[in-house]
Amino acid sequence: MNVSELSGFAFEPDLMTTAKSDPGAFTRLYFRHYDAIFRYCAHRLFNRTTAEDITSEVFLRMVENFQRFDGDERQFRNWLYTIATNAINEHTRKTTRRSAIMTWVRQWLSNKNSEESFADESQKKTAIIKRAILALKPEYQAIITMRFFEKLKLEEIAEIVGTSAGTVRSQLSRALVKLRRHISSAQTNGQEVTI
Numbered sequence: 001m002n003v004s005e006l007s008g009f010a011f012e013p014d015l016m017t018t019a020k021s022d023p024g025a026f027t028r029l030y031f032r033h034y035d036a037i038f039r040y041c042a043h044r045l046f047n048r049t050t051a052e053d054i055t056s057e058v059f060l061r062m063v064e065n066f067q068r069f070d071g072d073e074r075q076f077r078n079w080l081y082t083i084a085t086n087a088i089n090e091h092t093r094k095t096t097r098r099s100a101i102m103t104w105v106r107q108w109l110s111n112k113n114s115e116e117s118f119a120d121e122s123q124k125k126t127a128i129i130k131r132a133i134l135a136l137k138p139e140y141q142a143i144i145t146m147r148f149f150e151k152l153k154l155e156e157i158a159e160i161v162g163t164s165a166g167t168v169r170s171q172l173s174r175a176l177v178k179l180r181r182h183i184s185s186a187q188t189n190g191q192e193v194t195i
Helices: 015-019 023-045 048-068 073-110 121-134 138-149 154-161 165-188
Strands: 004-006 009-011
Touching: 015 023, 015 073, 023 048, 023 073, 023 138, 048 073, 073 138, 073 154, 121 138, 121 165, 138 154, 138 165, 154 165
Parallel strands: none
Antiparallel strands: 004 009
């Protein structure tokens, strides 16, 4: 059996065809990709419970559309990342307004940033980095997460987001400049963190 390698992952060429009619193969396909999609969601959302919910939504959408999917397992993996990216962006848009209101209420009630109350220095650094990433546009969040947390190559990211590797490279560069700016701003306010 021919097995192609991509990012250290062995794809089975016949699994996609078999999975359309064999529940066992479909289950194997699901389990082969679940952890990577969950990890991606967790890295994008910084919240395990929300990541679990979004991952469930991704696989529900996958199940609903699987019979119409026509591609190999590598394309399937990229399709799942695309579904996940869209679901996360949709969730982010819905929660941004609610989050802004809740932040204002918290600040009004406590008159200080709740994350500054963390006793542990590493938690403070994590909170600063989290805020910096979440301050980026959703497409920049996706590219940074896929590149640095999921360790995907630029070509793989380009395929997932539907653009060229050169465009991904320049978007990644712009995203990192903005990320450093946000972190630098946090440092200026007396919060030490390096990236």
